[in-house]
Amino acid sequence: MLLRLPTSVSGAQECLSEGAVPIGGATLVWATWQRDGFPELAESLREVPEANVLGRETVGGAVVLHRMDDRMPDVLRRAAAAVGTGAxxxxxxxxxxxxxxxxxxxxPAATxxxxRATVLDSDGVHETDLAELVTKRPVLLSLRWREPIASAYRKLAGEAGGPPPLVVASALYVDGGGDLLRVAVRDGYDVLSGSVPGVTDTEEALHTLRAAAFGDLPTAAWDVVRSQVAGLLGGRDTD
Structure with a gap:
């Protein structure tokens, strides 16, 4: 396998046009390649500046997870810290x-x-949403977002060989004159999400989420959502 290390976005696009397979950190594909055979040509974005940005409202697609520190919102930093082992x-x-x-x-944290995602495909660079990112699977150059005033993340323990563990992520924003709450849940392989504009109190927010997005969640999963939302909104409820 020949590995290309382009140093620019145009160089990365040229590699794609030549059939190079993006490999990221290769933690997911290495065993498959050992079993099924390695591609002739691969590319890594670790030398492309646009894919290595790291700040309070952006992160590059080539950034390794252990670099995601307290410059990130809590929800994204904690999500990265919960992936796999240190290695x-x-x-x-x-x-x-x-x-x-x-x-x-x-x-869930990105949701x-x-x-928003800046991506690279055969047509060049463009911006897209997360739904298109995970469906069409282009090369991710970077993510960007607006920093929340508070966020939270919880990943429950999973059983070895069982379904993916439950994940609950949430973020709170000042939106215009009121608060905006967003919640996402990974239940199995599906990510469900809901939002509540104009948040006034915890119970109203939970009722809105339950009715609009999370009506089919198992009780144990809903209990985690309830606890997390109450923690985010605890100091902001009104009488």
Whole structure:
């Protein structure tokens, strides 16, 4: 296998046009390649500046998970810290997790941040939403979002060999004159999401979420949502 390391977006696009396979940190594909055979040509974005940005409202697709520190919103930082082992987090990338993984452990966090993706495909660079990112699976250059005033994340313990563990992520924003709450839940391989504009109190927010997005959640999952929402809104309820 020949590995290309382009140093620019145009170079990365040229590699794609030549049939190069994006590999991220290769933590997910290596075993498959050992079994089924390696591609002739692959590329990594680790030398492309646009794919290595890291700040309060952006992260590059080539950034490895262990670099996601307290510059990130809590929800995204904690999501990255909960992926695999330390060795995995030192190799796995944001793009590999969101685009190359069926688990997409970062997706609930990115969803509540309402993140937008800058991607590269055969037509060039463009911006898209998360739904298109996970469906069409282009090369992720970076994510960007608006920083929330508070956020939270919880990943429950899973059984070895069982379904993916439950994940609940949430973020709170000041939106105009009121608050906006976003919640996302990974239940199995599906990510469900809902939002509540003009939040006034915890019970009203929970009622809205339950009716609009999370009516079919198991009781145990809903209990986690309830606890997390109450924690985010605890100091902001009105009489």
């Amino acid at each position: 995995v987090r030192r190799s796995a990338t944001v793009g590999g997790n969101l685009v190359g993984s069926a688990l997409r452990c970062l997706l 509540v941040l309402d993140a």
